Amino acid sequence: MSPTYRFSRRNFLELGIAAAFVGSGCSKAKNKAWRFFTAEEAKTIAALSEQIIPADQDPGATWAGVVNYIDRQLCGSLKRFRNNYRQGIAGVEESSRLRYGKGFGALDTKNQIELMHLLENGKAPGESWKRTSSSEFFALLVEHTRQGFYGDPRHGGNRDAAAWKMLGLPYPPIRGRQRYDLTKG
Amino acid sequence: MSLRPVNAVVVGSGAGGGIVAKQLAEAGLSVVLLERGKWYGPFDDRKDDLHNQTVPALGNAFGPDEDRNWRVAVDWQGKESVVHPSDFTYLNNAGCVGGGTLCYGAMAWRFMEKDFRMRSTYGAVAGSTLEDWPISYAELEPFYEKAEWEVGVSGDDSGNPFKAPRQRSLPMPPLPPGREHQILEPAARRLGLHPFHIPMLRNSVPYNGRAACMRCRWCCGYACEVDAKSGTQNTVIPIALKTGNCELRTECVAKEILTNDQGRVTGVAYFDAAGRLQEQPSDLVVVSASATESPRLLLNSKSPLFPNGLGNRYDWVGRNLHAHMYVGASGVFELETYDDLGPGASIAVCDYNHGNPGVIGGGLLANQFIRTPYQLTGMHPPGAGWGSAHKDFMREAFKKNVVVMGPVQEMPVFTARVQVDSQIKDYWGIPVARLSGYRHDNDQMVGDFLAGKAAAWLQEAGAISIKKLQYGPPKTLSGVQHQAGTCRMGNDPQTSVVDKYCRVHDVDNLYVIDGSVHVTTGGFNPVLTIMAIAYYASDNLVKTWKGTHGR
Numbered sequence: 017m018s019p020t021y022r023f024s025r026r027n028f029l030e031l032g033i034a035a036a037f038v039g040s041g042c043s044k045a046k047n048k049a050w051r052f053f054t055a056e057e058a059k060t061i062a063a064l065s066e067q068i069i070p071a072d073q074d075p076g077a078t079w080a081g082v083v084n085y086i087d088r089q090l091c092g093s094l095k096r097f098r099n100n101y102r103q104g105i106a107g108v109e110e111s112s113r114l115r116y117g118k119g120f121g122a123l124d125t126k127n128q129i130e131l132m133h134l135l136e137n138g139k140a141p142g143e144s145w146k147r148t149s150s151s152e153f154f155a156l157l158v159e160h161t162r163q164g165f166y167g168d169p170r171h172g173g174n175r176d177a178a179a180w181k182m183l184g185l186p187y188p189p190i191r192g193r194q195r196y197d198l199t200k201g
Numbered sequence: 202m203s204l205r206p207v208n209a210v211v212v213g214s215g216a217g218g219g220i221v222a223k224q225l226a227e228a229g230l231s232v233v234l235l236e237r238g239k240w241y242g243p244f245d246d247r248k249d250d251l252h253n254q255t256v257p258a259l260g261n262a263f264g265p266d267e268d269r270n271w272r273v274a275v276d277w278q279g280k281e282s283v284v285h286p287s288d289f290t291y292l293n294n295a296g297c298v299g300g301g302t303l304c305y306g307a308m309a310w311r312f313m314e315k316d317f318r319m320r321s322t323y324g325a326v327a328g329s330t331l332e333d334w335p336i337s338y339a340e341l342e343p344f345y346e347k348a349e350w351e352v353g354v355s356g357d358d359s360g361n362p363f364k365a366p367r368q369r370s371l372p373m374p375p376l377p378p379g380r381e382h383q384i385l386e387p388a389a390r391r392l393g394l395h396p397f398h399i400p401m402l403r404n405s406v407p408y409n410g411r412a413a414c415m416r417c418r419w420c421c422g423y424a425c426e427v428d429a430k431s432g433t434q435n436t437v438i439p440i441a442l443k444t445g446n447c448e449l450r451t452e453c454v455a456k457e458i459l460t461n462d463q464g465r466v467t468g469v470a471y472f473d474a475a476g477r478l479q480e481q482p483s484d485l486v487v488v489s490a491s492a493t494e495s496p497r498l499l500l501n502s503k504s505p506l507f508p509n510g511l512g513n514r515y516d517w518v519g520r521n522l523h524a525h526m527y528v529g530a531s532g533v534f535e536l537e538t539y540d541d542l543g544p545g546a547s548i549a550v551c552d553y554n555h556g557n558p559g560v561i562g563g564g565l566l567a568n569q570f571i572r573t574p575y576q577l578t579g580m581h582p583p584g585a586g587w588g589s590a591h592k593d594f595m596r597e598a599f600k601k602n603v604v605v606m607g608p609v610q611e612m613p614v615f616t617a618r619v620q621v622d623s624q625i626k627d628y629w630g631i632p633v634a635r636l637s638g639y640r641h642d643n644d645q646m647v648g649d650f651l652a653g654k655a656a657a658w659l660q661e662a663g664a665i666s667i668k669k670l671q672y673g674p675p676k677t678l679s680g681v682q683h684q685a686g687t688c689r690m691g692n693d694p695q696t697s698v699v700d701k702y703c704r705v706h707d708v709d710n711l712y713v714i715d716g717s718v719h720v721t722t723g724g725f726n727p728v729l730t731i732m733a734i735a736y737y738a739s740d741n742l743v744k745t746w747k748g749t750h751g752r
Contacts, residue, residue, distance in 0.1 A: 067587070067588060068591070069587070072592065092259075093258075093287075094259070129588065132587075159258075166574040166575040168250050170249070171251055171252075183596065183599040184600060
């Protein structure tokens with residue numbers, strides 16, 4: 017087979033395994049906006065992911081439903097990362113308040129990006145990052161944001177196949193079949 | 202509970218086991234083919250860029266399932282983790298009828314003559330168990346040909362002056378060259394290289410009752426929607442079943458190989474699809490379960506005569522786990538390179554497999570399968586991992602990007618190994634595989650060399666920005682779909698597990714026939730060699746078969 021391009025999640029494994037046994041559940045309540053995230057957590061993830069893939073002439077992560085993707089998958093295939101998110105989001109908020117005196121969502125773009133570079137390099141302030149690594153959480157979030165933005169819309173992100181439209185890829189992705197003459201088989 | 206005895210039980214229906222089952226069944230032996238996974242057809246292909254066998258971000262499409270399978274991975278510092286099939290460190294291979302051949306990219310390489318004589322060619326390498334194979338390319342050549350014609354290979358390697366001699370050309374022509382091929386070919390020639398069409402286990406024209414490739418972009422990691430890709434599940438296994446001598450039992454998980462007090466094997470104990478423990482008596486057992494699961498099964502088959510597991514008298518079972526570090530480069534061009542024509546990979550050079558000054562071994566270089574947008578996100582230049590730079594990179598690069606990569610011929614390492622864990626058991630209560638050790642330093646040196654050559658090729662072709670790529674960093678354990686080496690073939694029972702016919706040294710009715718027996722695994726995708734070995738070993742098995750004994 018060909019080389020794999022899959023992202024090595026070696027660094028996340030230890031925390032991930034621990035998270036698999038944490039019972040922090042998924043809500044099925046109809047009056048709740050999110051399955052796993054609290055409303056505040058979702059705002060933090062939205063602000064972070066929007067800086068990871070910002071809107072410009074093309075839609076950004078928020079519009080494309082990246083928060084929905086992550087929230088949904090944390091109650092499904094990515095459930096082993098629940099604890100990483102719960103701790104990571106708390107850490108981002110702590111860092112933001114320590115450094116700027118307000119929550120991450122309330123920062124201007126410049127400060128958000130500045131803090132994200134600190135997170136990425138493991139230099140963000142706060143007690144939270146003594147228990148968990150900010151750079152590992154940031155790398156995890158970047159990977160999941162990319163999945164939610166560029167992945168198949170069936171998983172809850174990439175709304176209206178916006179990312180594929182941006183790249184000029186046709187949707188639905190069945191090229192090949194259209195020009196295939198099945199009578200020759 | 203004991204079932205009706207058969208001549209042979211084959212454990213695993215991948216590249217090796219599928220062929221063995223067919224060869225034995227055609228020779229008139231009664232065969233039970235056990236497969237832990239399901240039998241998927243072309244219509245099970247979901248074309249899901251996050252849920253497939255190459256990118257299992259949300260799980261593997263073709264198994265094994267996350268809920269019942271796990272392993273213990275030990276990193277180079279000794280830290281243990283329980284890992285699941287979608288974790289990279291699980292070193293997964295597909296768990297389904299056909300195994301990896303259902304969903305592979307399907308490159309169909311013959312190894313070169315020197316790949317069977319690595320020790321003679323390069324001498325002893327410190328820290329490695331590098332050795333020659335007990336068989337030569339020439340002995341395997343007729344069986345390579347059989348695999349090419351029976352399973353079905355397209356391509357054209359007549360332009361490859363480095364290839365080992367072949368008696369017969371490939372049965373199908375290559376697919377017409379795509380845009381990447383047209384860009385890379387003249388550049389390779391300007392560099393003095395010898396480019397040619399990659400041999401592929403894929404129909405370029407209708408062949409053996411199956412259709413030709415429709416050139417969609419969903420190939421490596423996916424099942425083929427029109428069944429143009431040739432795996433054992435759509436070639437030899439249906440033929441085996443048609444003989445009436447072979448019974449395929451899916452969703453059956455082997456627990457252990459049974460032995461008697463004469464030291465011979467008597468059958469296989471397994472859990473069937475309903476989870477019931479069954480015992481299938483047989484005259485012989487063939488283990489074809491992959492280079493992680495085959496040693497696991499041998500090590501889990503303990504008895505008073507074999508206290509350390511079958512074939513493990515000298516502690517070689519599970520040793521020398523290796524595969525391929527993948528290296529190369531991604532280049533962005535000024536003009537569009539994207540033509541949306543699958544499979545994408547089509548042009549290769551073997552100029553760097555051997556004879557590289559100061560380098561032990563080498564590997565092929567080839568352009569790669571079409572990248573999905575998510576796959577491309579991992580190939581960004583420094584500083585473009587996120588933010589505006591990331592988005593600009595994706596828009597700029599997606600249709601102007603060419604990737605050239607290749608597998609590094611790895612040095613086998615004795616301490617890179619599969620064991621069975623003493624405490625952790627899987628869903629069925631079977632001790633899980635425990636993976637530990639890491640790759641040889643030489644792999645990194647070859648990798649750096651090969652990545653530089655890939656970058657030079659892209660540069661000559663006109664790439665305006667180039668990023669080197671490497672999958673398989675130092676201090677990590679190699680494995681995944683090219684896993685090999687754990688039940689080494691050799692003449693000396695003290696330094697190998699099976700003889701030159703794949704028979705376990707001290708058990709005359711037990712065979713291992715899959716990538717596990719590879720002494721080294723070339724700078725090539727290994728599947729055609731696994732298939733050739735399966736034909737070759739089956740041929741000998743049938744010739745020496747004297748009928749049911751001891752019954």
